[in-house]
Amino acid sequence: MSDIETAFTTALAEVEELPERPSNEDLLKLYALYKQATVGDAAGDRPGMMEFVKRAKYDAWALLEGTSQEDAMQAYVDTVEGLKAE
Numbered sequence: 001m002s003d004i005e006t007a008f009t010t011a012l013a014e015v016e017e018l019p020e021r022p023s024n025e026d027l028l029k030l031y032a033l034y035k036q037a038t039v040g041d042a043a044g045d046r047p048g049m050m051e052f053v054k055r056a057k058y059d060a061w062a063l064l065e066g067t068s069q070e071d072a073m074q075a076y077v078d079t080v081e082g083l084k085a086e
Helices: 003-014 024-037 052-062 071-086
Strands: none
Touching: 003 024, 003 071, 024 052, 024 071
16 A cells, blocks of 8 residues: 555544534535545536535536546545644
């Protein structure tokens, strides 16, 4: 396992142990970075207008199109570190 994969795995565990629940904006960012890091670019149809949460998640993930999985992992780690510092 590479250094970034190890740091990413650690960050996945640490996000569960944060003293406060992250804001919805931060949760959406973490979701999108996680999906980009583990799956790659968003695929499939965009959810319909009435599926607000699914649509927001899809849109956040789709904004990361073209971001490498390693870069998404690093951004996830950096985001978790920022949340821990708050």
